[in-house]
Amino acid sequence: MAYTVIVPAAGQGKRMNAGANKQFLNIQAVPLIVRTLQIFENDEACQAMIVVANKDEIIEMKRLFTDYGLSKVTALVPGGQERQESVYAGLSEIKQTEGVVLVHDGARPFVRPEEIRRLVAEVGETQGAVLATKVKDTIKKGSREQIVTETLARDELWAVQTPQAFSYKLLKKAHDVAKKKAFTGTDDAGLVEHIGGRVRLIPGNEENIKLTTPYDIGIAEMILEKRKEDEDENRARF
Ligand SMILES: Nc1ccn([C@@H]2O[C@H](COP(=O)(O)OP(=O)(O)OP(=O)(O)O)[C@@H](O)[C@H]2O)c(=O)n1
Numbered sequence: 001m002a003y004t005v006i007v008p009a010a011g012q013g014k015r016m017n018a019g020a021n022k023q024f025l026n027i028q029a030v031p032l033i034v035r036t037l038q039i040f041e042n043d044e045a046c047q048a049m050i051v052v053a054n055k056d057e058i059i060e061m062k063r064l065f066t067d068y069g070l071s072k073v074t075a076l077v078p079g080g081q082e083r084q085e086s087v088y089a090g091l092s093e094i095k096q097t098e099g100v101v102l103v104h105d106g107a108r109p110f111v112r113p114e115e116i117r118r119l120v121a122e123v124g125e126t127q128g129a130v131l132a133t134k135v136k137d138t139i140k141k142g143s144r145e146q147i148v149t150e151t152l153a154r155d156e157l158w159a160v161q162t163p164q165a166f167s168y169k170l171l172k173k174a175h176d177v178a179k180k181k182a183f184t185g186t187d188d189a190g191l192v193e194h195i196g197g198r199v200r201l202i203p204g205n206e207e208n209i210k211l212t213t214p215y216d217i218g219i220a221e222m223i224l225e226k227r228k229e230d231e232d233e234n235r236a237r238f
């Protein structure tokens with residue numbers, strides 16, 4: 001099923017501590033944002049990419065799109081203070097009110113095409129879908145004084161990733177209501193849940209990490225090495 005993807009990349013990357021927005025960090029010689037966009041560039045079902053960037057980074061981003069031949073970027077718009085505002089800015093660029101919209105963090109360069117396909121297949125007019133993995137650790141709630149107040153039932157817990165996929169109408173309504181009521185969520189599904197929308201959890205892959213701290217750079221390099229080894233092995237076999 002065809003879709004449009006909104007890619008929020010207008011953060012500061014403070015936790016990465018790189019002295020610049022992490023979207024421009026080279027991961028094995030290719031900028032993070034480019035690695036992420038290449039996934040959608042190469043996915044036939046992706047009709048358009050809407051990228052949200054910091055106002056003062058738009059020229060630099062545009063240059064990357066030209067250098068790396070990212071032809072599906074149809075809009076490059078300035079973001080807001082919070083991720084939610086940035087996604088809203090991207091959403092406002094969509095004129096076609098039918099169809100499926102994905103939201104995917106610029107900082108997640110490892111989602112696989114087959115995961116996107118499984119995700120998109122689950123979207124309906126009134127149902128969104130998110131990639132997620134089952135939580136492995138025991139999760140406890142704590143008080144301000146760091147005293148455990150509750151141990152949560154692990155079999156009900158999922159760590160949610162992006163892409164998150166919705167019909168345009170459902171996502172737009174969720175964002176409009178959140179804006180009107182000044183409701184803030186940490187992901188787009190949270191806004192859909194807030195208006196009573198149904199969101200399906202689609203088992204994803206642990207490799208689909210969000211590059212957040214310097215530690216994640218090492219993990220990203222390891223994932224790239226592993227993928228390269230797998231490709232070489234497959235090539236040698238056939
Ligand atoms: N105002 C914002 C904040 C975040 N993002 C984007 O949302 C994604 C997920 O956010 P996160 O990993 O938290 O990135 P940053 O906000 O850049 O990181 P930090 O919180 O460490 O500054 C990133 O691709 C980021 O660029 C955005 O478009 N606009």
Ligand SMILES: C[C@](O)(CO)[C@H](O)COP(=O)(O)O
Nearest residue numbers: 083105160161162186187210
């Ligand atoms: C949307 C998200 O990537 C889902 O895991 C996450 O919530 C973004 O969080 P952050 O606060 O921007 O790190």
